[in-house]
Amino acid sequence: MIRVLNTFFVSVLGISFVAAESLTEYTQEAHGYFDAKEIDQAVAVMEAAVKEYPDSSVAYVKLGDYISESAKGYVDFFTVLPRAFAMWDTAVALNPDNLNARYSRGSWGTYVPQALCQLEKAIVDLEFVISAVEKTDDPSVKEQYANVYSYLADGYRKNWQFDKAKKIYKRIIEMDPDAKNAQRAQTNINDIIRVENWLQEKEKMKPPDSPEISELRVYVDEHPKDIKKAMILGNAYLEANRDEEAVRIFEEVIKADSSNIKAYKMLSFAMRRAYTQGYDPRISVDHNYMTDGVFKVLRVLDKAVSIASDDMELKLMRAQVGLxxxxxxxxxxxxxxxxxxxxxxxxxxxxxxxxxxxxxxxxxxxxxxxxxxxxxxxxxxxxxxxxxxxxHAGVPDVDLSQYEKPAAIVNFVIAFRDELAPQTVVWVETKEGAFVKTIYVAGFTGYARAKGRLPQWQASSDFFDVDAVTGASIDMGHHVFVWDLKNAIGEKVRKGDYIIKVETTFWPSRQYQCAVAPISI
Incomplete structure (x- = not known):
C-alpha cells in the first residue's frame, strides 16, 4: 500500500513539472518554431505563455512580434496587425520601460496605414527608445536598436513633420555616410524637399479669390458662429474646385454643429474629390496618403449615419466609398x-x-x-x-495615321482585371540593356518611386525621368503609346536595335508580367 502511494505521488509530481514551463522555455520553443517558419505554432506557444504568465511584459511582446510576422500582405494590416498592437499595448502597460515593446510597437506603427491610428503613439515610443539608447554605454543595446532612427524619421515624415524628419535623416547620414541606411535617408530628404517645393508652387499657382469668396471669407472670419454663411463659403470653394479649402470649412462647421447632416455630406463629397483626383508628389512621403484619405471619408460617413440612420443618401455615399x-x-x-x-x-x-x-x-x-x-x-x-x-479584352482597330512620324507605336493589351488598376510601365532600352527612356509609368509607382513593384524598370531607369512621364493608372483593355525616338534627355537616338518593354504588377493578386519586343530603327 505504501509503495502504491509513493508511486502515485511521484507520478503527480512528474506531471506537474512537465506542465509548468518557465517563460524562458516558452520563448525558446516559440523561437524554434519561428526559425522553422512555423509562425502559427510560435504564436500558439506564446499564447500559452501569456496565459501562464499574464503579468509578463516580455511574454506579450513576443506574442505581438510573432503575430505581426504572420501578416503576409496589405490586407493583413487590417485583420492581423490590430491584434499584434493589442499585445504590445499590454506589454507597455505592464512595463512602460520595456524597450522591446516600444520598439516593436513604434516600428510597426510608422509602417502601417494611418487608418490604424498608430502613428502618434509610434513616434512617442521611438523617441523614448532613442532617449534610452543615447543614455547607455552598452554597445549591444546601441546595435540592437540601430534602426530606431530610421523608423522615427519615417514617422515624422508621414506625420508631415518635415523639419524633424530631415534632421534625423541627416543624423543617419552623419553616423555612417556609406551605409545603405544613409543612401535611403538621402533619398527621403530629396523626396521631402521635392514635396515642399511642389506645395509652395501649388500655393503660388492657386487662383485668386473671386469677389464672392473674398467677401464670404472675411465675413466668416469675423462671424465664426454663422453656420449658414460658412456653408455657403464651403460650397463656393467646391464650385471653384478648391476642395482642400472646402474640407477645412466644412470641418469647422461640424465642430460648431456636430449634428449638421448637410455639412457631413458636403465634407465627405469634398474629401472624396480631394483624395481621388489622382496621385501627386505627396504620395512619395507617405505611400498610404490616398488610402488614409479614403478612410477619413469613411469615418465622417460612419459618424453621419450614426446620427441619421434613416437617411438613404448617406447610406449610399458610405456604400460607394466602402466598396x-x-x-x-x-x-x-x-x-x-x-x-x-x-x-x-x-x-x-x-x-x-x-x-x-x-x-x-x-x-x-x-x-x-x-x-x-x-x-x-x-x-x-x-x-x-x-x-x-x-x-480577355478585345483588341480594337487603331488609326495609326493620327500619330506624327517618325515614331514607334507601342500597342499592348492588359487582359486581366484585379481589385485595383495595376502598376504598369513602358520603357526603352538598347539591345545591350542600357536604359534609353521611359514612355509611361503608372501614377503610384511614379510619384511614390515605389521600389519593388516594377523591379526591372526600376533597376534599368533608377527613376531617372519619372517626373516627365507619370500618368493615371491604366486598367484592363487595349492601350497605345508613342515613342518619339528620343532618349530621356530629349536627344534623337541613333539608328540601331532597341528593346521596348512593358512591365505590369497586379494588386492584391501579385500577378506579374514583363513583355519584351525588339525594334530596329
Missing part, C-alpha cells in the same frame, strides 16, 4: 447591406437606381475576388485558363 475598401474587414459586406436597405426603402428613384448599380458593382467585385483566389491558389488548373479567357 473601395475591400481590404478592410467588413466594409464590402456593410456596403452591400446599406445598398440592399436602400433598394427596399422608399428612397427616390434616383437614389434607388444608383443603389442598384452599386449593388451590381459590389457583387461583380466579389466575383473578381473569388476569381483572384482561384488564380492564386490553383494557377495551373483549367479553371484558371477559363478565368483568363473570360477576362
Amino acid at each position: 473601395q475598401m475591400f481590404f478592410f474587414p467588413g466594409r464590402r459586406e456593410q456596403a452591400i447591406e446599406d445598398l440592399q436597405m436602400i433598394v427596399e426603402s422608399d428612397a427616390s428613384e434616383m437614389i434607388k437606381s444608383a443603389a442598384r448599380y452599386e449593388l451590381g458593382r459590389a457583387h461583380q467585385k466579389k466575383a473578381t475576388t473569388n476569381w483572384l483566389k482561384t488564380i492564386t491558389e490553383y494557377p495551373n488548373m483549367p479553371s484558371t485558363d477559363s478565368i483568363f479567357n473570360e477576362l
Whole structure:
C-alpha cells in the first residue's frame, strides 16, 4: 500500500513539472518554431505563455512580434496587425520601460496605414527608445536598436513633420555616410524637399479669390458662429474646385454643429474629390496618403449615419466609398447591406437606381475576388485558363495615321482585371540593356518611386525621368503609346536595335508580367 502511494505521488509530481514551463522555455520553443517558419505554432506557444504568465511584459511582446510576422500582405494590416498592437499595448502597460515593446510597437506603427491610428503613439515610443539608447554605454543595446532612427524619421515624415524628419535623416547620414541606411535617408530628404517645393508652387499657382469668396471669407472670419454663411463659403470653394479649402470649412462647421447632416455630406463629397483626383508628389512621403484619405471619408460617413440612420443618401455615399475598401474587414459586406436597405426603402428613384448599380458593382467585385483566389491558389488548373479567357479584352482597330512620324507605336493589351488598376510601365532600352527612356509609368509607382513593384524598370531607369512621364493608372483593355525616338534627355537616338518593354504588377493578386519586343530603327 505504501509503495502504491509513493508511486502515485511521484507520478503527480512528474506531471506537474512537465506542465509548468518557465517563460524562458516558452520563448525558446516559440523561437524554434519561428526559425522553422512555423509562425502559427510560435504564436500558439506564446499564447500559452501569456496565459501562464499574464503579468509578463516580455511574454506579450513576443506574442505581438510573432503575430505581426504572420501578416503576409496589405490586407493583413487590417485583420492581423490590430491584434499584434493589442499585445504590445499590454506589454507597455505592464512595463512602460520595456524597450522591446516600444520598439516593436513604434516600428510597426510608422509602417502601417494611418487608418490604424498608430502613428502618434509610434513616434512617442521611438523617441523614448532613442532617449534610452543615447543614455547607455552598452554597445549591444546601441546595435540592437540601430534602426530606431530610421523608423522615427519615417514617422515624422508621414506625420508631415518635415523639419524633424530631415534632421534625423541627416543624423543617419552623419553616423555612417556609406551605409545603405544613409543612401535611403538621402533619398527621403530629396523626396521631402521635392514635396515642399511642389506645395509652395501649388500655393503660388492657386487662383485668386473671386469677389464672392473674398467677401464670404472675411465675413466668416469675423462671424465664426454663422453656420449658414460658412456653408455657403464651403460650397463656393467646391464650385471653384478648391476642395482642400472646402474640407477645412466644412470641418469647422461640424465642430460648431456636430449634428449638421448637410455639412457631413458636403465634407465627405469634398474629401472624396480631394483624395481621388489622382496621385501627386505627396504620395512619395507617405505611400498610404490616398488610402488614409479614403478612410477619413469613411469615418465622417460612419459618424453621419450614426446620427441619421434613416437617411438613404448617406447610406449610399458610405456604400460607394466602402466598396473601395475591400481590404478592410467588413466594409464590402456593410456596403452591400446599406445598398440592399436602400433598394427596399422608399428612397427616390434616383437614389434607388444608383443603389442598384452599386449593388451590381459590389457583387461583380466579389466575383473578381473569388476569381483572384482561384488564380492564386490553383494557377495551373483549367479553371484558371477559363478565368483568363473570360477576362480577355478585345483588341480594337487603331488609326495609326493620327500619330506624327517618325515614331514607334507601342500597342499592348492588359487582359486581366484585379481589385485595383495595376502598376504598369513602358520603357526603352538598347539591345545591350542600357536604359534609353521611359514612355509611361503608372501614377503610384511614379510619384511614390515605389521600389519593388516594377523591379526591372526600376533597376534599368533608377527613376531617372519619372517626373516627365507619370500618368493615371491604366486598367484592363487595349492601350497605345508613342515613342518619339528620343532618349530621356530629349536627344534623337541613333539608328540601331532597341528593346521596348512593358512591365505590369497586379494588386492584391501579385500577378506579374514583363513583355519584351525588339525594334530596329
